[in-house]
Amino acid sequence: MLALDIKNLSKRYEHFHLQDVSFQLEQGYIMGFIGANGAGKTTTIKSILNLTRIDSGEIHILGKNMAEHEVELKQEIGSAFGDINFYTRSKISSLTNVIKTFYRNWDDATYHRYMKKFNLIEDKKIAELSTGMKVKYNLALALSHGAKLLILDEPTSGLDPVARDHLLDIFQELVGSGEISILFSTHITSDLEKCADYITYLHNGRIINSAEKEEFIDTYRLLNGRKEQLEQIKDRLISYKTNSFGFTGLIYTTDLDPALHLTSTVPNLEEIMIYCSKKEDTYV
Numbered sequence: 001m002l003a004l005d006i007k008n009l010s011k012r013y014e015h016f017h018l019q020d021v022s023f024q025l026e027q028g029y030i031m032g033f034i035g036a037n038g039a040g041k042t043t044t045i046k047s048i049l050n051l052t053r054i055d056s057g058e059i060h061i062l063g064k065n066m067a068e069h070e071v072e073l074k075q076e077i078g079s080a081f082g083d084i085n086f087y088t089r090s091k092i093s094s095l096t097n098v099i100k101t102f103y104r105n106w107d108d109a110t111y112h113r114y115m116k117k118f119n120l121i122e123d124k125k126i127a128e129l130s131t132g133m134k135v136k137y138n139l140a141l142a143l144s145h146g147a148k149l150l151i152l153d154e155p156t157s158g159l160d161p162v163a164r165d166h167l168l169d170i171f172q173e174l175v176g177s178g179e180i181s182i183l184f185s186t187h188i189t190s191d192l193e194k195c196a197d198y199i200t201y202l203h204n205g206r207i208i209n210s211a212e213k214e215e216f217i218d219t220y221r222l223l224n225g226r227k228e229q230l231e232q233i234k235d236r237l238i239s240y241k242t243n244s245f246g247f248t249g250l251i252y253t254t255d256l257d258p259a260l261h262l263t264s265t266v267p268n269l270e271e272i273m274i275y276c277s278k279k280e281d282t283y284v
């Protein structure tokens, strides 16, 4: 079953257009949602959660249309936006007592189990939580009401490498059962190299690519060559940079021509993002 099925989502702000965004996430997997600042990741996430009004498109979550089953589906979705900046003077326990009343499947035993697992102390005030603790608290809340889809906006930003690694391990453990699915946006592509099953790449409000991670990466090759070779291949490159030795450019794997005898390597996600956005910028 699809945990998330987004079809032709469009949303226009005065200076920004989220355009015809479509992608799917299979249940039981982790999808990394990448894109430069202002690409439209948060707008997409808010649209999925119906926190902003969309102009057109359809969103299905766990097989149901979000527009028709929002109240019911919100029981099955856990979301987190980087920080919880309200109720800062409340204790965790007081906030939990309010939040749990919204969820019919709330399970106190599960909540206490996750609070213990995440080393969170109920007596602490929200203001006293570190960024990592806030993310974990959000996760504990989501998991305690039996969320099947977690939608997290930059959950790992602001965390130190050890805390990030720990959180990514938790993500992998959660999807391990095959029931829970995670969509999370991030700028830290190395996190995705570690734990994502699928990658969706948004740029200037449009999807550039959405695929299983290995397939996503395999779509591209990084080419290195001498300056004189650049002229032969320039038109086929997505974009390139010149340096004192020659050039480095990104190309679709299908556009590779072995006859040109250029060195090609498999790029990482960061390189793909840098060269793809360089191409797009030339069209702006």
Ligand SMILES: Nc1ncnc2c1ncn2[C@@H]1O[C@H](COP(=O)(O)OP(=O)(O)OP(=O)(O)O)[C@@H](O)[C@H]1O
Residues within 6 Å of the ligand: 013, 014, 015, 016, 035, 036, 037, 038, 039, 040, 041, 042, 043, 044
């Ligand atoms: N309420 C709003 N009114 C008008 N424009 C908005 C609104 N919210 C977002 N935008 C614009 O939409 C564009 C996309 O913003 P969005 O926050 O979705 O990007 P993002 O990919 O999440 O960026 P970042 O990585 O920096 O968080 C930006 O140009 C932003 O200024």
